[in-house]
Amino acid sequence: MAVKFDIQNLNAWFGSKHVLKNINMKIEENAVTAIIGPSGCGKTTFIRCLNRMHEITPGSRVSGKVIFNGVNIYDNGVDPVMVRRKIGMVFQKPNPFPMMSVYDNVAIGLKLNGVRDKKTLDAAVRRSLELANLWDEVKDDLKKSGASLSGGQQQRLCIARALAVEPEVLLMDEPCSALDPIATAKIEALIRELAKNYTIVIVTHNMQQAARVSDYTAFLYLGELIEYGATKQIFENPKHELTEKYLTGKFG
Amino acid sequence: MSRIIDKDLKELSATLYRMGELAHRAVLEALIECIEGKEAHEEVREIADTLVAMADHVEDKAFELIARFQPVASDLRTIKSYMKIAYDFARFGRYALDISSINKQIGGLRGCEEWINSYVKRMSEKTLEMVRSSIESLKSHNTQIAEKISEREKEVDKMYFEFIDDLIKCGATIKCAVSSVLIIRYLERIADHAAYICESIIYIATGRKEVLR
Numbered sequence: 001m002a003v004k005f006d007i008q009n010l011n012a013w014f015g016s017k018h019v020l021k022n023i024n025m026k027i028e029e030n031a032v033t034a035i036i037g038p039s040g041c042g043k044t045t046f047i048r049c050l051n052r053m054h055e056i057t058p059g060s061r062v063s064g065k066v067i068f069n070g071v072n073i074y075d076n077g078v079d080p081v082m083v084r085r086k087i088g089m090v091f092q093k094p095n096p097f098p099m100m101s102v103y104d105n106v107a108i109g110l111k112l113n114g115v116r117d118k119k120t121l122d123a124a125v126r127r128s129l130e131l132a133n134l135w136d137e138v139k140d141d142l143k144k145s146g147a148s149l150s151g152g153q154q155q156r157l158c159i160a161r162a163l164a165v166e167p168e169v170l171l172m173d174e175p176c177s178a179l180d181p182i183a184t185a186k187i188e189a190l191i192r193e194l195a196k197n198y199t200i201v202i203v204t205h206n207m208q209q210a211a212r213v214s215d216y217t218a219f220l221y222l223g224e225l226i227e228y229g230a231t232k233q234i235f236e237n238p239k240h241e242l243t244e245k246y247l248t249g250k251f252g
Numbered sequence: 253m254s255r256i257i258d259k260d261l262k263e264l265s266a267t268l269y270r271m272g273e274l275a276h277r278a279v280l281e282a283l284i285e286c287i288e289g290k291e292a293h294e295e296v297r298e299i300a301d302t303l304v305a306m307a308d309h310v311e312d313k314a315f316e317l318i319a320r321f322q323p324v325a326s327d328l329r330t331i332k333s334y335m336k337i338a339y340d341f342a343r344f345g346r347y348a349l350d351i352s353s354i355n356k357q358i359g360g361l362r363g364c365e366e367w368i369n370s371y372v373k374r375m376s377e378k379t380l381e382m383v384r385s386s387i388e389s390l391k392s393h394n395t396q397i398a399e400k401i402s403e404r405e406k407e408v409d410k411m412y413f414e415f416i417d418d419l420i421k422c423g424a425t426i427k428c429a430v431s432s433v434l435i436i437r438y439l440e441r442i443a444d445h446a447a448y449i450c451e452s453i454i455y456i457a458t459g460r461k462e463v464l465r
Contacts, residue, residue, distance in 0.1 A: 208322045235324040237459035247325045249255050 096146030152183025
């Protein structure tokens with residue numbers, strides 16, 4: 001297994017609230033890792049710690065190491081902006097910039113990074129939209145507003161936007177929770193396709209979605225990593241009683 | 253609070269338990285028929301057909317539960333194993349019918365040497381005990397009962413091969429030799445399926461895929 005993230009003794013707080021407790025795990029490169037667990041268990045906080053987004057929230061704090069490509073992203077001197085460029089994020093609710101065109105929504109990351117050459121931008125926009133399986137649906141009208149697309153298209157636009165800056169990792173925070181089953185199926189197929197070249201960590205409340213799309217599954221409960229393993233093993237034969245209870249709906 | 257799926261799983265379990273009781277009765281009736289000559293072929297056939305229909309029902313229900321609930325973990329293992337166990341019980345019925353047919357077609361063990369009849373009886377008792385154990389382990393998902401079947405399965409296997417050796421040496425009539433060999437062959441297969449059921453129970457309870465044969 002090629003390790004993309006080596007997470008060591010990761011702890012996170014919101015003020016005095018200890019939301020992640022001593023997490024240790026390795027995340028495989030070019031694979032899909034699903035994070036599951038009940039509401040409030042720390043799933044979203046966990047992935048936000050993987051690209052230093054947690055620290056944006058006032059009063060938040062992190063300890064421990066997140067070693068990405070051999071470097072601890074929390075070391076002094078590591079630029080969080082660079083970290084977030086390599087480790088992109090897709091959010092629960094599709095959030096294209098409503099006043100921007102489809103084209104600009106995808107190009108914005110590159111433009112902010114100083115790319116001005118139109119040919120380079122055109123190529124990157126096309127490549128990203130193709131990767132996100134959206135190109136064929138929008139290629140004839142790239143100038144229309146991103147907000148005019150359907151919910152599923154908007155989410156794929158956000159994925160294209162994240163891909164445009166050529167990240168190595170995509171963090172996805174419940175990317176399908178606002179989508180209908182058809183749009184969800186498209187995103188799930190896209191996730192599998194992208195996993196050939198990207199490392200994907202997805203938070204989901206939908207356990208069947210975790211079972212469908214992921215190679216590995218981690219179960220978090222009250223901020224602790226209870227069980228982590230191959231998705232087949234977790235869903236067929238969980239080792240920990242809490243995992244079994246959560247998966248079968250016998251919780252609480 | 254019980255889950256929606258619990259009611260269906262309970263119903264499936266009750267169906268399997270009824271199948272176990274029917275399967276036990278079919279094997280018992282068929283053996284009595286062959287050993288004592290008591291006519292039971294139609295009854296055994298009826299039970300065997302019922303067991304096949306019940307196994308089909310279990311499979312259909314299991315598919316429905318998979319489609320409706322997308323079960324995982326112990327629920328998934330239970331449903332998968334229940335389908336296998338239903339098939340095992342249907343096989344008991346089929347072998348019972350085969351044993352019963354030996355009586356119908358070639359007269360069973362009537363008039364055969366005493367040692368042959370008593371050997372078949374002993375092997376029948378052992379096999380029926382295994383059938384009973386498999387039903388009991390299913391009833392309570394009891395892995396201890398399930399694990400104990402391994403030893404008896406080996407005894408039945410040993411008896412099967414010893415009997416064939418003895419039969420060759422003793423020069424029994426063709427009718428008795430054919431009848432008894434077929435009967436003990438079916439008993440040996442029934443014992444295997446009783447062990448399969450116990451393997452399924454261990455899988456449901458622990459996730460371990462044990463081989464008890």
